[in-house]
Amino acid sequence: MPSISTKQFGIVQFVEEDVFEFPNGLPGFESEQRFLCIERPALRPVVFLQSIAQTDLCFITLPARSVDPGYELEVAAEERKVLGLAAAEAPVWDQSLACLAIVCLPTDGSPTANLLGPVVLSRETHKGVQAVRDDRRYSALTPLQSAASEQKPAVPSPVEKSQADRLAEV
Amino acid sequence: MLIIRRRRGESIVIGEDIEIEILETSPTQVKLGISAPKEVTVLRSEIRVTRDVNRAASSSDPNKLSQLVNQIRETESSPTALSPEESTVVLPDEKKSITP
Numbered sequence: 012m013p014s015i016s017t018k019q020f021g022i023v024q025f026v027e028e029d030v031f032e033f034p035n036g037l038p039g040f041e042s043e044q045r046f047l048c049i050e051r052p053a054l055r056p057v058v059f060l061q062s063i064a065q066t067d068l069c070f071i072t073l074p075a076r077s078v079d080p081g082y083e084l085e086v087a088a089e090e091r092k093v094l095g096l097a098a099a100e101a102p103v104w105d106q107s108l109a110c111l112a113i114v115c116l117p118t119d120g121s122p123t124a125n126l127l128g129p130v131v132l133s134r135e136t137h138k139g140v141q142a143v144r145d146d147r148r149y150s151a152l153t154p155l156q157s158a159a160s161e162q163k164p165a166v167p168s169p170v171e172k173s174q175a176d177r178l179a180e181v
Numbered sequence: 182m183l184i185i186r187r188r189r190g191e192s193i194v195i196g197e198d199i200e201i202e203i204l205e206t207s208p209t210q211v212k213l214g215i216s217a218p219k220e221v222t223v224l225r226s227e228i229r230v231t232r233d234v235n236r237a238a239s240s241s242d243p244n245k246l247s248q249l250v251n252q253i254r255e256t257e258s259s260p261t262a263l264s265p266e267e268s269t270v271v272l273p274d275e276k277k278s279i280t281p
Binding site: 019020023025029037038039040047048049050051052053054055056057068070071073077113114115116117118122123125127128141143144145151152155 | 224246
């Protein structure tokens with residue numbers, strides 16, 4: 012059984028079927044193409060996205076709907092192909108897909124989650140992709156509101172102005 | 182910011198070897214064709230934002246994790262884990278390397 016020695020979890024053993032393959036890596040981490048999803052019952056609903064090759068790289072993620080219960084997933088044709096979904100397949104959110112928002116936990120400052128580019132995983136094909144949206148509905152820095160500061164679930168905050176200025180679709 | 186009006190089929194040139202052509206327009210979208218040398222990175226701006234946020238997220242402070250979990254659980258009565266569980270590696274909680 013293969014295993015990796017990680018910074019956060021020590022030795023982690025896994026089987027090949029556990030591995031999620033990201034054929035394009037993630038923006039900024041293009042060469043990281045194999046990840047494990049790690050959960051700890053005491054830390055649910057957090058899901059850790061642990062790189063297999065670069066063992067000190069581990070993203071903290073939350074299911075997108077834990078961040079925003081009304082979150083609507085959108086997956087472009089290119090990314091559907093990566094995940095092994097049929098191009099014209101309308102429903103994107105079903106049992107076979109998981110949608111995780113990468114969380115940013117700065118030492119100083121408030122936690123945020125990236126709802127602009129959620130990580131989408133297919134449980135069927137075990138492929139993954141960071142599906143960066145091209146609309147401006149959600150922010151890459153969506154604040155994680157505490158119950159004390161807000162009664163209702165986090166409302167997606169408006170996306171940074173700089174993005175509105177550029178509308179290029181390559 | 183330099184502002185230039187262009188029609189479909191027209192293009193602009195940046196420096197010696199970057200050309201951007203307007204391929205299609207619609208009321209809501211513009212389709213661009215970009216010719217640039219290989220060493221020039223061309224990204225949708227959202228991808229660049231995500232790249233920067235990914236880099237920041239990769240150095241998240243693990244000491245703030247338990248605080249985050251408490252915060253999420255306060256706002257959510259039944260945490261939805263990434264079920265079905267067979268897709269994830271569930272590690273036992275005994276190893277207290279994360280939670281301080």
